[in-house]
Amino acid sequence: MAIPQHARTQLLHAASADAYADLVHHGARRVAARVVRAQSAGPFTGISPDALAAEFAGIDLDVPLPDPDTALDELERLYLRDAVWFHHPRYLAHLNCPVLLPALLGETVLAAVNSSLDTWDQSAGGTVIEQHLIDWTARRIGLGPDADGVFTSGGTQSNLQALLMARQEACGGDLSLLPRLRVLASSCAHFSVTKAATLLGLGPDAVVSVPCDAERRMQPAALERALEQCRRAGEVPVAVVATAGTTDFGSIDPLPEIADLCARHDVWLHVDAAYGCGLLVSPTRRALLDGVERADSVTVDFHKSFFQPVSCSALLVRDRSVLRHATYHADYLNPKRMTERRIPNQVDKSLQTTRRFDALKLWLSLRTLGADAIGELFDTVVDLAADGWELLTADDRFEVVVRPQLSTLVFRWAPRQHRARQQDLLDAANLHARDALAASGAAMVAGTVVDGRHHLKFTLLNPETTTADLAAVLDLIAAHAEAYLDLAAQAA
Numbered sequence: 001m002a003i004p005q006h007a008r009t010q011l012l013h014a015a016s017a018d019a020y021a022d023l024v025h026h027g028a029r030r031v032a033a034r035v036v037r038a039q040s041a042g043p044f045t046g047i048s049p050d051a052l053a054a055e056f057a058g059i060d061l062d063v064p065l066p067d068p069d070t071a072l073d074e075l076e077r078l079y080l081r082d083a084v085w086f087h088h089p090r091y092l093a094h095l096n097c098p099v100l101l102p103a104l105l106g107e108t109v110l111a112a113v114n115s116s117l118d119t120w121d122q123s124a125g126g127t128v129i130e131q132h133l134i135d136w137t138a139r140r141i142g143l144g145p146d147a148d149g150v151f152t153s154g155g156t157q158s159n160l161q162a163l164l165m166a167r168q169e170a171c172g173g174d175l176s177l178l179p180r181l182r183v184l185a186s187s188c189a190h191f192s193v194t195k196a197a198t199l200l201g202l203g204p205d206a207v208v209s210v211p212c213d214a215e216r217r218m219q220p221a222a223l224e225r226a227l228e229q230c231r232r233a234g235e236v237p238v239a240v241v242a243t244a245g246t247t248d249f250g251s252i253d254p255l256p257e258i259a260d261l262c263a264r265h266d267v268w269l270h271v272d273a274a275y276g277c278g279l280l281v282s283p284t285r286r287a288l289l290d291g292v293e294r295a296d297s298v299t300v301d302f303h304k305s306f307f308q309p310v311s312c313s314a315l316l317v318r319d320r321s322v323l324r325h326a327t328y329h330a331d332y333l334n335p336k337r338m339t340e341r342r343i344p345n346q347v348d349k350s351l352q353t354t355r356r357f358d359a360l361k362l363w364l365s366l367r368t369l370g371a372d373a374i375g376e377l378f379d380t381v382v383d384l385a386a387d388g389w390e391l392l393t394a395d396d397r398f399e400v401v402v403r404p405q406l407s408t409l410v411f412r413w414a415p416r417q418h419r420a421r422q423q424d425l426l427d428a429a430n431l432h433a434r435d436a437l438a439a440s441g442a443a444m445v446a447g448t449v450v451d452g453r454h455h456l457k458f459t460l461l462n463p464e465t466t467t468a469d470l471a472a473v474l475d476l477i478a479a480h481a482e483a484y485l486d487l488a489a490q491a492a
């Protein structure tokens with residue numbers, strides 16, 4: 001069957017290059033208009049899954065639309081109109097950031113050139129750019145002359161690869177040891193640590209949860225007890241995972257003390273700095289990461305605190321030789337002789353094969369904006385969280401869990417007169433307030449459970465958000481929660 005002329009013009013090649021540039025420009029204009037509109041309309045329309053599903057009725061993927069403009073019109077209805085906009089100053093929910101313009105430029109370039117970073121012969125300069133950024137990040141961390149690393153799809157993948165390497169180093173391929181291997185992480189560590197342990201064939205009890213102090217940081221004394229307990233029980237500690245910026249609280253585990261214990265017990269130290277990595281470029285707060293330079297491996301999510309679009313993330317290691325645990329050779333792709341000829345095939349150190357050139361986004365951000373400017377953006381949201389903490393502690397309507405080290409605030413609507421009793425009702429009121437706020441479209445906040453009780457969370461990553469925004473959203477939350485209590489009282 002001959003390829004229809006129409007389809008051929010839709011591939012990017014010399015004859016369609018102009019059309020490509022126009023099309024991308026056109027698409028970007030549409031998004032720009034939506035971004036402007038969202039500013040006054042709110043971060044979300046509050047549409048329900050059912051209402052949105054109804055919009056998809058009648059769409060037949062076997063029957064295409066006549067042109068891209070019509071497809072974009074449809075997309076406005078299916079996606080853009082009701083999207084969740086992270087650039088909005090009252091989007092305060094998850095660890096999502098507004099994105100840097102040079103990074104969006106990078107996204108456009110990397111998508112069109114479509115380099116794959118697995119081998120040199122598919123990427124050339126892309127490989128060199130990524131390696132420069134890996135070296136730069138490792139220097140910022142202070143990992144020393146033998147450091148290396150690779151870009152990944154996110155913190156989840158970085159944590160998995162770190163624990164794969166730690167497992168291989170600990171058991172040297174003797175899989176009979178698997179049931180006895182243990183990973184020690186704080187009770188506030190990210191769930192991807194447990195997921196990784198399962199994927200790596202460790203047992204259901206493999207992750208030992210180390211208690212935190214009131215500031216939600218791992219207690220070194222408890223870690224020491226857990227390490228000794230492992231030894232006594234004949235278990236093998238594979239790694240300690242310290243979190244530099246817990247997802248809920250932004251708390252930073254005491255890295256120097258943990259590094260001392262890892263050295264004394266000869267255990268791999270992995271630092272999960274998926275969130276806290278923004279401190280690497282902070283002009284004022286880099287010291288909060290002191291001790292990270294002693295890690296064996298470090299997770300950094302540039303798509304959280306470096307204002308990069310998803311995905312942009314990396315894993316760094318102190319000793320590049322451990323990356324061999326991810327090396328497998330294929331005749332068609334990366335034969336051993338290429339390693340001997342020192343051809344830099346990044347697939348040799350990655351869990352992925354075909355891999356996006358996500359590094360380009362960070363590269364253009366550093367080349368046009370610079371590291372200090374990115375660090376100042378992160379500092380701004382950390383300052384904002386400190387202001388938010390002042391607001392919350394001065395407000396009788398709320399309880400706040402910890403004074404933030406980074407940019408999250410976990411709190412609960414609990415007016416003084418209700419605090420002693422009615423905890424279940426307060427739980428329900430907080431849950432309701434979060435949902436009602438999202439449904440209203442006025443703001444979005446997150447929720448989490450602390451000590452068995454429902455709390456609300458501001459995750460602040462937008463330097464455009466002001467203290468006045470926080471105060472206004474707190475008033476909205478209180479109004480929704482009070483309305484809920486009134487209704488509950490009427491029903492009783």
Ligand SMILES: *Cc1c(COP(=O)(O)O)cnc(C)c1O
Pocket residue numbers: 095153154155156157159190192243245246247272273274275301313
């Ligand atoms: C977000 C996060 C992760 C997971 O990262 P993804 O990029 O979402 O896969 C891991 N650890 C911490 C501490 C995080 O905050």
